[in-house]
Amino acid sequence: MDAARPLYVPVILGTSRRGRMSLPVAQLMVSSLSGRSEIETELIDIARMRPRVDDAGEAIKDAAFSARMSRADALVVVSPEYNHGYSGLLKHVLDSCLKEYVHKAVGVVGVSAGPFGGTRGIEALLPVLRELGLVTIFWDVNFSTVQNVFEGSGALRDQAYLPRIDKFLGELVWMARTLRHGREHVVLESGPRQAKAEAKPMICPSCGLEMNHHAEKAVLSTGPADVVEALHACPACGTGASRRGETGTTR
Numbered sequence: 683m684d685a686a687r688p689l690y691v692p693v694i695l696g697t698s699r700r701g702r703m704s705l706p707v708a709q710l711m712v713s714s715l716s717g718r719s720e721i722e723t724e725l726i727d728i729a730r731m732r733p734r735v736d737d738a739g740e741a742i743k744d745a746a747f748s749a750r751m752s753r754a755d756a757l758v759v760v761s762p763e764y765n766h767g768y769s770g771l772l773k774h775v776l777d778s779c780l781k782e783y784v785h786k787a788v789g790v791v792g793v794s795a796g797p798f799g800g801t802r803g804i805e806a807l808l809p810v811l812r813e814l815g816l817v818t819i820f821w822d823v824n825f826s827t828v829q830n831v832f833e834g835s836g837a838l839r840d841q842a843y844l845p846r847i848d849k850f851l852g853e854l855v856w857m858a859r860t861l862r863h864g865r866e867h868v869v870l871e872s873g874p875r876q877a878k879a880e881a882k883p884m885i886c887p888s889c890g891l892e893m894n895h896h897a898e899k900a901v902l903s904t905g906p907a908d909v910v911e912a913l914h915a916c917p918a919c920g921t922g923a924s925r926r927g928e929t930g931t932t933r
């Protein structure tokens with residue numbers, strides 16, 4: 683582990699609903715992460731973002747949110763279950779970034795009033811996270827009948843959640859470290875029929891070193907040709923950068 687560069691793992695609170703019970707859940711996840719050495723975390727409350735609703739996707743990108751997603755090594759998404767799905771506002775906010783997520787880890791914490799701990803919302807969210815380029819872990823945390831889990835003060839009433847959170851975070855941190863190594867050191871191999879579009883290396887804007895080309899992600903558009911975003915990461919400082927090239931091959 684690079685001690686000079688702690689993992690940054692923010693917690694996204696996926697609802698703006700008044701009286702939301704996902705708030706104490708998200709606060710518990712932040713305090714659990716804060717207790718781990720070599721991790722920096724913070725709460726990202728989508729209620730504070732007030733995203734525009736007259737457009738969607740990268741057109742509504744919020745600069746501060748984008749910067750946090752670029753910096754992140756992993757995400758914890760606190761996902762309330764709404765009618766067996768995920769929160770619409772959470773999806774709207776997540777859709778605002780793309781290249782920022784690629785080859786980063788994500789774990790989902792489901793929250794529900796009913797007995798299933800948000801699992802139906804989690805299952806619906808997984809393909810969305812995958813399409814965004816995130817790598818999902820195989821542990822979740824499920825807060826069933828969440829109205830009984832916390833005291834009115836927000837303190838955790840049911841201590842059985844703590845070892846489950848430890849397991850979940852252990853796996854998330856492992857995946858975050860592994861993917862950071864991959865982004866910074868493992869080169870994406872181009873197939874024999876692919877053009878050598880990446881022959882010219884990208885240079886890190888922060889430290890001037892040659893960056894590692896670790897991924898290509900299709901950016902679907904309504905224009906005549908799709909675009910591929912080539913993603914790079916600096917092996918020394920972790921800075922990410924990308925550049926776009928055209929392709930006709932992704933549809």
Ligand SMILES: Cc1cc2nc3c(=O)[nH]c(=O)nc-3n(C[C@H](O)[C@H](O)[C@H](O)COP(=O)(O)O)c2cc1C
Binds near residue numbers: 704798
């Ligand atoms: C629009 C809406 C739909 C909901 N649908 C479900 C559901 O399908 N299953 C369930 O267990 N709880 C459902 N709930 C209750 C929430 O899961 C519950 O409020 C929980 O605390 C998480 O959401 P919250 O953070 O907004 O409180 C729903 C709540 C809302 C507002």
